Amino acid sequence: MTQRTSVDKPVILIATGNPGKVRELSGLLGGIEIEFKCLADFPNVAEVPETGSTFAENARLKAVGYAFQTGIVSLADDSGLVVDALGGAPGVLSARYGGEIGFDRKMEMLLAEMECAPDKIRSARFVCAMTIANENGEILAAAEGVCEGRIAEAPRGNGGFGYDPIFVPDGYNNTFGELNDAEKQQISHRARAAAKIMRYLLGFKPL
Numbered sequence: 001m002t003q004r005t006s007v008d009k010p011v012i013l014i015a016t017g018n019p020g021k022v023r024e025l026s027g028l029l030g031g032i033e034i035e036f037k038c039l040a041d042f043p044n045v046a047e048v049p050e051t052g053s054t055f056a057e058n059a060r061l062k063a064v065g066y067a068f069q070t071g072i073v074s075l076a077d078d079s080g081l082v083v084d085a086l087g088g089a090p091g092v093l094s095a096r097y098g099g100e101i102g103f104d105r106k107m108e109m110l111l112a113e114m115e116c117a118p119d120k121i122r123s124a125r126f127v128c129a130m131t132i133a134n135e136n137g138e139i140l141a142a143a144e145g146v147c148e149g150r151i152a153e154a155p156r157g158n159g160g161f162g163y164d165p166i167f168v169p170d171g172y173n174n175t176f177g178e179l180n181d182a183e184k185q186q187i188s189h190r191a192r193a194a195a196k197i198m199r200y201l202l203g204f205k206p207l
Helices: 019-028 055-070 103-116 181-187 189-201
Strands: 011-014 035-038 074-083 123-133 139-151 167-169
Touching: 011 019, 011 055, 019 035, 019 074, 019 181, 019 189, 055 074, 055 123, 055 139, 074 103, 074 189, 103 139, 123 189, 139 189, 181 189
Parallel strands: 011 035, 011 074
Antiparallel strands: 074 123, 123 139, 139 167
């Protein structure tokens, strides 16, 4: 059964251990009568493998897997950078691209691969798939958000996380790494997926 707080507020797990994602999603989903927990609150939970071939498949796997383990309705997202000159890479492998190296190195590698690609176009997009599942493994809601843009010539800015410093959204000259949180939350892929998921959360009344 879904957990409730002492004031009878329903609880939903934000199923990620990435502190940047937790902060961003908490801000995007704030202002509603739900308490959000994250994987840091459940140190004994086993990591759910991301074996899907699409963002939507991975979001579903994580939402269902963590809901089963914690007994709490879980919201999971899978997101990544899709670069046209690299045939869609790194895509669903964005977090694992290049192996166990930091995102500074990942960005360096991606920019180097783009220089070697036969097609020099710089178009790219961030994609976010978001899924909510209950403790019985039932999918309660799903959504996807996309932010179109281009890859910068070099990293710029220290804000955000992941590949943000090399992604310039359409209509802007600044990278996600240079935009402040308020600006980014107006246009990001995660913000667009969260806006759709909010339609479900606003009426969320677990048993």
